[in-house]
Amino acid sequence: MTSEPGLFRSNVIVPLLPGLGLSGFIALLAGALGFAQSHVFGTTGLDALILAMLLGMVARAICELPRAMQPGIRFASKTVLEAAIVLLGASIGAAEIVTLGGWTIVAILALVVASLGLSYALSRCLGLDRQLSALIACGNAICGSSAILACAPVVGAAERQMASAIAFTSALGALLVLLLPMAAIQLDLDDRRYGIIAGMSVYAVPQVLAATAPISVLSAQLGTLVKLTRVLMLAPVLLIIAVLSGGGGRVRPPIRQVVPWFVAGFLLLITLRLLGLFPVFLLEPSWQLSRLLTLIAMAALGLSVDIGELLAGSGRVLAAGLGSLILLVTLAFALSAFLT
Template identity: 50%
Template sequence: MSQSAALPGPRIALPLLPGLLLCGAVAGAAALLALAQQALFGRAWLDGLVLAILLGTGLRSLRPLPAATAPGIAFSARTLLEIAVMLLGASLSLTTLMAAGPWLPLGIAVVVGLSILCGYGIGRGLGLPRRMAVLVACGNSICGNSAIAAVAPVIGAQARDVTAAIAFTAVLGVGLVLALPLAAPLLGLNDLQYGTLAGLTVYAVPQVLAATAPVSALAVQMGTLVKLVRVLMLGPVVLGFSLLAGTRAGQRPGLARLVPWFILGFLGLALLRSLGLLPPVLLGPIATVTGTLTLLAMAALGLGVDVRVVARAGLRVSLTVVLSLLLLGLAALGLIAVLPPG
């Protein structure tokens, strides 16, 4: 009795080990492929997160996975992902937002809100299930993978829905990074306006840098600022879905159920960063841990999905993503038109 009570940790951790090792192998292969692209072409055309999903899905589709890997894969796809979303809050600072003045963040909030509503409506109109429509709408409107990952556990989305939403938004995101600089001369925007457009439409912060760097340093700075403000919408959006989920269930859950722990952590870290209470020396390691955990979680999501399930939803998801992104682009151009020009 005393021996079993003294060793709860290893007995809990051992069942997770095979799945964690498999996720680690897939994530490592994806990271190496991303580095190889960077070395050969000067940039990674397919992000490591996307590659992790593709490799995991391909492995799962080639042959059945050992049953022993299931607990570790499930742990990585949920718990590690929630930790990564929480740590994302350390990259956000309200100080930068306040320096931009009130109209820009207010406009971004309006654009994000309208984009979510329109994206959800398009998805439902095309026959997507409710949860899938929510995932695609949030991924398009806020920050792609991170938004989909954060919203998924709150609305009870299944792994196949998360994987399909991330896969299609990620592929389109790569195309957007390539196309946007080419379209810049046709749009007649100055560098600040172009940076605003890129920050409002491109999914990930590194992709914003890739889309704005060919234009100017000013476009890079504006694009990054707008993108960070857009990412900041993640907390309120997830909180809103938590409130809706509690209301639909007809329950009055406690704070821990109403607001997921990782969202409380996300907001708490963002507040600490804004108040200067988070030591700058920790920001680099936190970003590294966040990226690593997210990569492991994406590998787990891929390993949890049969490609045939994703393929069946492909056309509708693709149309939803494309149409939603077009509407987001129009809304972004509308915001640029009403903002002060400088």
């Protein structure tokens, strides 16, 4: 007779295997192509992380993925990438935190406030209702779908509004992860400035790692620190929105939406590193494992992007999301120029 624990593990793990396997295969192919670029053709070209996402997008565009692959793809694009974020925390020491600087914090606060206002105003000008405009503004200014989920009960948004905002935010965020490193190379941005720009503009914390890891370790460290500062603004922003919308702050999102598990894990490893409690011999393996997990997750992110579905959606929501993202990136570039 099969034991309940064994049955439970089977029910959880087995459905993930097809999608994880496909993501892993694409990651392996991207890694091989990246190796061939640098060691066979003698050129840097596109980093393996970017190649993994591109290959995933191509696979999604030319093939109809079986439904059985979806759980594993979702797991790889979310949980695997979140685990990579936790491991990244071990690579951040006092020097990286000092490098961030106090003026960067001020710039991040200004970015969030300006982005919230401009994104909301743009959405309203395009004819979107108050709830959907607030969701798009929060997702754009702070942390993508997590902020949308946390903001929804505060503004009384309907499920269809949540789904619409999350769909466009997720797709646009994934495309930004792909395009931003390419822009960094073309514009010849230094590692510090690029990390700040990515942290200020990319939607989700895990996506910041995906966007910065192809450039350098410093970019990934600074980008994640900047992004976490944006995330910490979620709670006060929700409180202000609740007051302005007449909620009086009575509606409180679950704590896991304000402080996700991987953010807590990331901060824990930073603390252990600062206290000298993290083994030095594990620093390099932690970074390499973080990059490997990110490579798999990038393939899954590519498999998650349905360009056709995005273009077939609501034109006004797409315009609001795209316009808000352009404003956010423009602000990030402008503010980063004063910090580097």
